[in-house]
Amino acid sequence: MLGFSLTGVRSMIAVGAHPDDIEIAAGGLLLSLAEANPGLRVHYVLCTGSPERQAEARAAAAAFLPGAELTFALHDLPDSRLPAHWNATKNIVHEAAATFPGAQLVICPAQNDAHQDHRLLAELAPTVFRDQLVLHYEIPKWDGDLSRRNTYLPLTDEIARRKVELLHASFPSQKGRDWWDDEVFLGLARLRGMECRSRYAEAFDCNKASLTLGSEGGS
Known part of the structure; x- marks a missing residue:
């Protein structure tokens, strides 16, 4: 399995439909990038969310990306109705x-x-972001749509458990959900870790990437 370093990434756009999507799916990536890349700049984009949920998202971004320079574009389109908008x-x-x-x-x-x-x-992201590395993240849910992925980020035990700790601390509005627990979050991370010979991991899809022999691009 070939590996590519994300050390050197200085700027990122994180796009989510709902508050907590980004952290559930890629909280380990956020923590890892912030740790490896001082001065990281991140633009946080959410399409839906009440004021309470948007406040949770802001606090979560600060917790998962300590030291990063954060900007936000938080919108309030109707939840579960984005195709109609x-x-x-x-x-x-x-x-x-x-x-x-x-x-x-x-x-x-x-x-x-x-x-x-x-x-x-x-569907929209690759039509807009044509010159960036785009990683498509996964979110466990009732629908049971988990599938084979082609890109993995191994996580240390510390980062995997810190991710779960921060999910609980950052999104108190979600704690009543029957799937919101350590076993779901760490269980998926353990399965994805097994698939890439790591204890824990997050998995993504990458549909297109450019390979270089130099260090440009940070990927």
Whole structure:
């Protein structure tokens, strides 16, 4: 299995449909990038969320990305109705690209995600971010849409457990959900770790990447 270093990534756009999507799917990536890349700049984009949930998202971003320079574009489109607001959603993604044009890395939902809001963002992102490395993340859910992935980020035990700790601390509004627990979060991380010969990992899809012999691009 070939490996590519994310050390050197200085800027990233994180795109989510709902508050907590990004951290559930890629909290380990956020913690790892912040640790490895001092001065990291991150533009956080969410399409839906009440004021309470947006406040949770802001606090979560600060917790998962300590020391990073954060900017936010938090929107309040109707939850579970993004396909009916296609133009507005498309504009949000374009605005993110225009606001943060030098981003080296973009993370967004997976294209085979069963949730319609996630799936729309997954379809739109590659049409807008043509010069960035785009990683499509996965979110466990009732729909049971987990599948084979092609890109892995091994996580240390410390980062995997810190991710779960921060999920609980950052999103108190979600603690009543029957799937919101350590076993779900660490269980998926353990399975993805097994697939890449690590204890824990997060998994992504990457549909297109450019290989270089130099250090440019940070990936």
